[in-house]
Amino acid sequence: MSNTRAEAAYRRSVAAFRNPMLDLLHGRYAPFVVAALSVVFTPDRPTVAVSDAHAEIGETIDQLRAAGYDDDERRLPSGTAREICRHWVKVGWLVPQIEDDVEVYRLSAQAVGALEVAGRAGGGRTRVTKSRVRTLLESVDRLSLDADDNPEVRLAKLRKERDDLDAEIARLEGGGPVEPADEEQLLEEAENILHLARELPADFSRVAESIKAMQRDVVTDLRQDIRPTGEVLREYLQRGQHVMQATPEGRAFAGALRLIGEPEHIDQLSNQLAALMAKPFARLLDDEQRADLRAISRRVELGVEEVLAAQRRASHVITAQVRTHDPIRDRQVDDLLRDVMAGLQTWMQTSRPGDRIDPLRSFPVADVGHLRQSLSDIRPPGAPDPLRDGEDDDVDFLDADERSWGGPHYVELEKYVATLGDDFDLASAFEGGSREVRRPVDLLGLLEIAHRNGMTEGDDVSIVEALRPDGTSRRFAFGAVTARTTKEHPHD
Structure with a gap:
């Protein structure tokens, strides 16, 4: 029986709702999750120490319960803030990592996307503006130009662009007035910029997570590899050195990095945004929009730092794993872990809720007899036997030939x-x-x-x-x- 379009659409929808982003928005406690994550994580604070996150989320729960937001219609999750964060890590909304020897949380790409969707849905209407349509048309025109391999067509388009620019330059040089855009049009341009900028954090996070996923795949493949060590070293060291080119997201980011990666580009962007905030039309923006507009350059800078940090970390992990790769030891560790899992499964079949296992707090000590208890005394345990008198008859002297080679x-x-x-x-x-x-x-x-x-x-x-x-x-x-x-x- 052939699948209908409805069945195919339903399967795609079911697969989409398995995504952590839609799972977050569709969950029972979605309003609380979105609110808590947006309070703790901000554009200027992409990572938060684990202890601080637990304290702040716990304080958020207490404040909401005190305000009466824990009735039948607006439920808050039960449990401590630590347990809630662990659940969020398990379902893929938070990512724990180590920074400067401190364990921190950061939002996953799915959580960033969910917060962005929730922010757009609650931020007012979405308008079909002239700015947004022009952005679409310019993008299509640029794509058409880049994809066209006909040199005559490309030359014609480039000449038309040059003629339009020359005509505008000649008009201004001839004393023609500069036609300023009205404030409504400038507002539309600013809203379009904010719309585009909201996508950046999730994009950066997806690039960083794709690099980390590639790192995990490389380490897993290395542990299971049975090829010669020299071949493994050459392949994986090369992948560690060129990790940015190993994923589609990484290759796309590498191209974008050429546009935004230089410090002077970030500084120029900051200066342009500061100048825009001083224009008269900026008073039409609300407080949240002005804050988001000012934070664009910071978001770009933090996103670039996040991706580059993931790249450095992946290169270090892959290189270190290759250098310490020992197939025999890794196989022994894998066998030990499988034995532990098998034993746990066997125990689960006969155990009951509440049963406990006494942990192994120390390894057995081998019985090797008596060892010296102090290493500070270098003297032997007893005095050597006294030398015998050379006149004794039982002293054995070297023969003449051996003596001739002496001192x-x-x-x-x-x-x-x-x-x-x-x-x-x-x-x-x-x-x-x-x-x-x-x-x-x-x-x-x-x-x-x-x-x-x-x-x-x-x-x-x-x-x-x-x-x-x-x-x-x-x-x-x-x-x-x-x-x-x-x-x-x-x-x-």
């Missing part, structure tokens, strides 16, 4: 130095020694003895050849040294 033979070197007279040249003494005291380490020992007894360094360079125990040789060069045979004592 300097100080005893032999001292005896050899004592035969060299009062003064001697260290290089000549080393060359004249026996093979047992001509190892490289013995040269160092001889230098040490010379330094201890007293020595003089000359400007010449001495070169000696040392003999290793395996028969190989090595040459060393050093400053000439003249040493004493015995240690020099100071005079009394």
Whole structure:
């Protein structure tokens, strides 16, 4: 059986009412939700600390109940402000996040849209004005020009625009009067600007949320990815660096950012709005309209900051996740969470309302025997065994070959130095020694003895050849040294 147009329209309507925005407006407590959110969140206050939001919403409920707005026809939600805010987070009207180590709430794009719809519905009639029609026609004309790939048609339109501008310039240069618009027309222009500006907060929020949704998708895909780590790193790091181009909303915002992203553009917009507020027609605007008109530049600035902050946060999260990506650990965490959910489902089948589970307040301690209780004392628990006398028969000495690779033979070197007279040249003494005291380490020992007894360094360079125990040789060069045979004592 084919679907009728009525059935298709009804299904689209049912799907639309599942949107959090329409759910907010259609809910039982919609008037209170709109009022509370509009009081707490303003264009100059897009985020509110969680504790402050709970306090302000609780105060709002108390004031409305005290004023009698809790009868059968105008119900207020029950529960504490904390419970109400948690419900709003659950249904997608509030978004919790961390800013400067403080947990805050901000309105979701759906909540911003719902407040805008409620504001327009309660703000008076919607008029088909000349300004709004002209905006539509200009937008269609611009779209037609951009979409037309015929160079002749494009040139004709551009020439007509140039001719019209030249004619207006010539008229003014010729002393022609400037025809001012009447105040009613200027008022229509201002209302059209306000109508367009009211859409901006929801648009900015949708861009930020699309970036966050992309961030969650990337992290989820990364945790479930079984491809080689190098391939994962290249793909996701690139997506993290170019996150603004990863969603349709982000690409559209990137194009708009070229028009409004520069500080001088925001300053120019602020100056233009301030100048408009000084014009005579501005007195026709009511207080709310004047406040909204003045707040346009601030709304644009805060919206740009919100999107760029979401971009930086997404890039940081994706990059950090990639750098710490461990498929084995992530799989273990996923398995543990699934076990916990399975256990909870099993328990729910046999539990009754009011049943409690004692939480695991600490992990079991492994029995590893006795460990040192203090790490500040670096001394060993007991004194080492005393060294045995070298004269004992049970002392095992190294053999001659192992001893030959040891340190300097100080005893032999001292005896050899004592035969060299009062003064001697260290290089000549080393060359004249026996093979047992001509190892490289013995040269160092001889230098040490010379330094201890007293020595003089000359400007010449001495070169000696040392003999290793395996028969190989090595040459060393050093400053000439003249040493004493015995240690020099100071005079009394």
